[in-house]
Amino acid sequence: MVWPRRNHRAFVGSNPALYDFEGASQFNLLTLLGLREDQYVLDIGCGSLRAGRLLIPYLQRGHYYGLDPDRSLVLQGVKNEVGDDLLKLREPVFVHNADFKLGQVQQPFDFILANSIFSHASREQILLCLRLVAETLGGNGIFLASYYPGEKSYAGEAWVYPENVCYRSTDLVEMAALNGMHLAEIAWPHVNDQRWVMIARHEESLARFRLDDQDVLLAEQAARQAASKLYREITRDPVYGWLVRIRALLTELGFKKPRA
Numbered sequence: 001m002v003w004p005r006r007n008h009r010a011f012v013g014s015n016p017a018l019y020d021f022e023g024a025s026q027f028n029l030l031t032l033l034g035l036r037e038d039q040y041v042l043d044i045g046c047g048s049l050r051a052g053r054l055l056i057p058y059l060q061r062g063h064y065y066g067l068d069p070d071r072s073l074v075l076q077g078v079k080n081e082v083g084d085d086l087l088k089l090r091e092p093v094f095v096h097n098a099d100f101k102l103g104q105v106q107q108p109f110d111f112i113l114a115n116s117i118f119s120h121a122s123r124e125q126i127l128l129c130l131r132l133v134a135e136t137l138g139g140n141g142i143f144l145a146s147y148y149p150g151e152k153s154y155a156g157e158a159w160v161y162p163e164n165v166c167y168r169s170t171d172l173v174e175m176a177a178l179n180g181m182h183l184a185e186i187a188w189p190h191v192n193d194q195r196w197v198m199i200a201r202h203e204e205s206l207a208r209f210r211l212d213d214q215d216v217l218l219a220e221q222a223a224r225q226a227a228s229k230l231y232r233e234i235t236r237d238p239v240y241g242w243l244v245r246i247r248a249l250l251t252e253l254g255f256k257k258p259r260a
C-alpha cells in the first residue's frame with residue numbers, strides 16, 4: 001500500500017533539504033571509484049531512491065538493482081524521483097524483503113552500496129547483509145557501506161529506526177572476515193557524520209580502489225557548503241526566529257538555563 005501522507009524524502013533520514021546532496025555524494029563516490037554505465041550496482045536498502053534517482057539514468061538498462069523491504073517507499077521513489085518513462089527505458093530491478101535475499105537474481109555485482117543501513121541494523125542483520133554481499137559481489141567488486149562509529153557496538157536484535165545505532169570498527173572488520181572478506185575505512189565524508197567503509201573479497205581490491213586526497217578535500221568542501229546553505233535557510237525561516245525569541249523569553253523568566 002502507498003501511504004499518501006508519508007514524505008518519501010523525509011522518511012529516509014537527514015534533513016529533506018539535503019536529500020539531493022546525500023544522493024549526489026553516493027553517486028560521486030561510486031563514479032570516482034570507477035563506476036561505468038555497463039557495470040552492475042546493487043543498492044541495499046534503496047529506500048525512496050536517493051541514490052537510485054542518479055544511478056538509474058546513468059546505468060544501462062537492467063543494471064540497477066534495489067533491495068528494500070518497504071515496497072511502498074520504493075514506489076513513492078519511482079513515482080516522484082524517477083518517473084514512468086525512465087522506468088521503461090532503464091528497467092531497474094527491485095526486490096522486496098527484510099532478509100537480505102535476492103531470490104532468483106543471479107547477477108554478480110561490480111558495486112554494492114548500503115547507505116545508512118548499518119546505522120540502524122543489528123549485528124545479525126549486518127551478518128546477513130554481508131553474507132548476501134559475499135554471495136553476489138563480483139571477483140573485483142567492491143561493497144561500500146556507511147555506519148556510525150562508537151566505543152561499544154549495538155547489541156540489540158532489532159532494526160532501530162529512526163534512531164541510530166553504533167558499531168566499533170573492529171567488530172565490522174571481524175564480521176566481514178566471518179564472511180571471507182576484507183574491510184578498510186575510507187575518508188569520504190557523510191552529511192550525517194557517518195563513516196564509510198569499503199569491503200572486498202581480496203585485500204588487493206581495497207588497494208586498487210583508493211581515493212585521492214584531493215577528491216576527498218573537494219567532497220568535504222562540498223559537504224560543508226551544503227550544510228551551511230541549510231543552516232542559512234533554517235535561520236532565515238520566521239519560525240526559527242520565533243523559537244529563538246521564545247527561548248530567550250523562557251530564559252529571562254527563569255524557566256531555562258542560559259546557554260554556556
Ligand SMILES: C[S@@+](CC[C@H](N)C(=O)[O-])C[C@H]1O[C@@H](n2cnc3c(N)ncnc32)[C@H](O)[C@@H]1O
Binds near residue numbers: 046049067
Ligand atoms: C535510512 S534509510 C536509507 C535509504 C537509502 N539507502 C538512502 O540513502 O536514502 C534505511 C532504509 O533501509 C530499509 N530497510 C529496513 N530494513 C531493511 C532490511 N532488512 N534490508 C534492507 N533494507 C532495509 C528501509 O526501508 C529504508 O529504506
